[in-house]
Amino acid sequence: MSLSNTRTIPLPGRISRTESSASPRAERRGGRWYRLLSPLVVLLVWQLASTAGVISAQKLPPPTQVWHTAVQLITTNSAAYGTLQHAMLISLERIAIGFALGATAALGLAIVAGLSRFGENAVDPLMQMIRTLPLFGLIPVFIVWFGIGELPKVLLIALAAAIPLYLNTFSGIRGVDGRLGELGRTLGLSRGEMLRHIILPGALPETLVGLRQSLGLAWLSLVVAEQLNANAGLGYIINQATQFLQNDVIFVALLVYTLLGLLTDWLVRVLERRALAWRRGLLAS
Amino acid sequence: MASRLVGFVAPHPAPDAVAPEQPNAPAARLRRVSRSFGQRRVLDRLELEIGAGEFVAMLGRSGSGKSTLLRAIAGLDDEVEGELEVSGTVAVAFQDARLVPWKRALENVRLGLRRPDAAAVARAALEEVGLSDHLDAWPLTLSGGEAQRVSLARALVREPALMLLDEPFGALDALTRIAMHDLVLGLWQRHRPAVLFVTHDVDEALSLADRAVVLSAGRIRHQARIDLHRPRERENPELVELRLRLLQELDIDTKGATT
Numbered sequence: 001m002s003l004s005n006t007r008t009i010p011l012p013g014r015i016s017r018t019e020s021s022a023s024p025r026a027e028r029r030g031g032r033w034y035r036l037l038s039p040l041v042v043l044l045v046w047q048l049a050s051t052a053g054v055i056s057a058q059k060l061p062p063p064t065q066v067w068h069t070a071v072q073l074i075t076t077n078s079a080a081y082g083t084l085q086h087a088m089l090i091s092l093e094r095i096a097i098g099f100a101l102g103a104t105a106a107l108g109l110a111i112v113a114g115l116s117r118f119g120e121n122a123v124d125p126l127m128q129m130i131r132t133l134p135l136f137g138l139i140p141v142f143i144v145w146f147g148i149g150e151l152p153k154v155l156l157i158a159l160a161a162a163i164p165l166y167l168n169t170f171s172g173i174r175g176v177d178g179r180l181g182e183l184g185r186t187l188g189l190s191r192g193e194m195l196r197h198i199i200l201p202g203a204l205p206e207t208l209v210g211l212r213q214s215l216g217l218a219w220l221s222l223v224v225a226e227q228l229n230a231n232a233g234l235g236y237i238i239n240q241a242t243q244f245l246q247n248d249v250i251f252v253a254l255l256v257y258t259l260l261g262l263l264t265d266w267l268v269r270v271l272e273r274r275a276l277a278w279r280r281g282l283l284a285s
Numbered sequence: 286m287a288s289r290l291v292g293f294v295a296p297h298p299a300p301d302a303v304a305p306e307q308p309n310a311p312a313a314r315l316r317r318v319s320r321s322f323g324q325r326r327v328l329d330r331l332e333l334e335i336g337a338g339e340f341v342a343m344l345g346r347s348g349s350g351k352s353t354l355l356r357a358i359a360g361l362d363d364e365v366e367g368e369l370e371v372s373g374t375v376a377v378a379f380q381d382a383r384l385v386p387w388k389r390a391l392e393n394v395r396l397g398l399r400r401p402d403a404a405a406v407a408r409a410a411l412e413e414v415g416l417s418d419h420l421d422a423w424p425l426t427l428s429g430g431e432a433q434r435v436s437l438a439r440a441l442v443r444e445p446a447l448m449l450l451d452e453p454f455g456a457l458d459a460l461t462r463i464a465m466h467d468l469v470l471g472l473w474q475r476h477r478p479a480v481l482f483v484t485h486d487v488d489e490a491l492s493l494a495d496r497a498v499v500l501s502a503g504r505i506r507h508q509a510r511i512d513l514h515r516p517r518e519r520e521n522p523e524l525v526e527l528r529l530r531l532l533q534e535l536d537i538d539t540k541g542a543t544t
Binding site for chain 2: 179181197198206277279
């Protein structure tokens with residue numbers, strides 16, 4: 001209350017720096033709550049339509065039932081599904097391993113390709129070819145090569161995560177201001193120092209864009225990979241529920257996917273805000 | 286440069302420490318330095334010597350080869366021909382300040398500085414250029430003059446035998462420029478590096494330098510010593526005469542270039 005009060009008092013020509021930088025942040029925080037409004041409205045309409053009998057509970061269970069099912073899946077260790085949190089952990093583990101593999105490969109390849117013509121000629125054509133492959137068309141091949149265990153799932157996620165991260169990091173490295181490279185030479189930076197202080201931080205804004213895309217694709221491929229002969233995890237729960245015609249369980253699993261996706265997106269945003277703090281001065285002024 | 290007392294016999298005299306310590310060795314010596322871009326010869330068998338601790342201003346119209354020469358001396362040009370000797374470290378302050386935007390002021394100054402007390406040295410340098418309040422500032426929040434101060438501090442901490450200043454104040458307003466001139470002179474008088482100051486402003490050259498050289502068509506066309514105490518009065522008759530002469534030299538250049 002007191003904050004909004006001081007903001008409405010006009011201070012011609014005497015608005016201090018702290019005030020002007022604090023107010024957009026406060027608005028941003030308020031904006032975040034407004035963002036919850038439209039999902040809540042959808043939930044409400046969904047619930048009302050279900051209780052009024054407009055939507056059949058068999059096709060689309062009402063939110064209250066989904067909630068009830070979720071609580072049950074968490075509290076009871078059923079033979080068909082196990083517990084929800086266990087499935088979630090399995091899925092998280094898959095995506096963590098797959099993403100770590102893919103990201104490491106992507107960053108390494110992007111550095112090799114970004115730093116020299118030779119590296120670019122060696123790496124980039126292959127990556128561009130892989131990029132155009134329909135990722136999920138590879139699943140049968142992966143099954144032939146790697147069987148139906150964890151390996152093909154993790155590799156599919158790794159491949160999905162690697163491509164946008166590679167493309168963006170490569171273009172980020174190439175986009176680093178050449179004048180800063182020159183500066184590095186006059187300062188006598190070694191190759192490693194150049195990479196650490198100039199090239200990688202310079203590519204970081206684009207790398208982070210790639211990171212977001214790559215996490216999105218990693219989740220997508222996790223969902224697809226888990227629908228195939230998994231014996232644990234969120235995808236397994238969905239498979240089982242399909243067989244038992246339990247739509248409410250499917251919805252719970254889908255909901256968990258979206259929540260986990262939102263969580264990783266939030267993590268990237270936090271990372272961005274910290275790593276790109278140097279740009280804030282530019283945006284604020 | 287530092288006069289330090291050593292024992293009677295130094296057991297292992299560092300061989301590379303000897304050359305730059307000689308008091309009368311020039312900071313830089315250029316002989317028949319040439320550089321061509323395709324058919325265009327930008328530097329043409331250029332000869333130039335810069336004494337230790339000497340402040341040289343290099344004047345020239347745009348396209349006269351100033352930047353090419355500076356890049357050659359800075360070691361940024363691998364295709365330059367001729368003899369180019371520099372004794373000791375060379376440090377550069379660029380026209381655009383060229384701070385690394387993702388490093389705070391202090392980190393910019395200590396970048397590439399390999400000594401255990403790098404942070405302290407960098408802090409002292411920033412204090413010396415009057416930025417002790419901006420150690421943690423992001424470059425994008427600094428004004429043009431402040432950015433150039435950081436850039437000067439960054440050049441200074443390398444204890445260079447030769448400082449190359451590439452029109453460092455070209456983009457600054459007149460008042461800031463005057464303050465920066467005083468700052469540069471102060472730094473030079475305290476640390477005594479040789480300075481090669483590239484500018485197209487005759488007055489700037491006359492108020493700062495020991496010697497002004499005019500570059501045109503890839504060679505030093507004219508040189509003038511300026512043996513006057515600083516600070517210098519603009520109206521000093523000797524300076525007025527020098528100014529006319531230098532402007533003339535630069536003007537002849539324009540007529541020559543059109544043919």
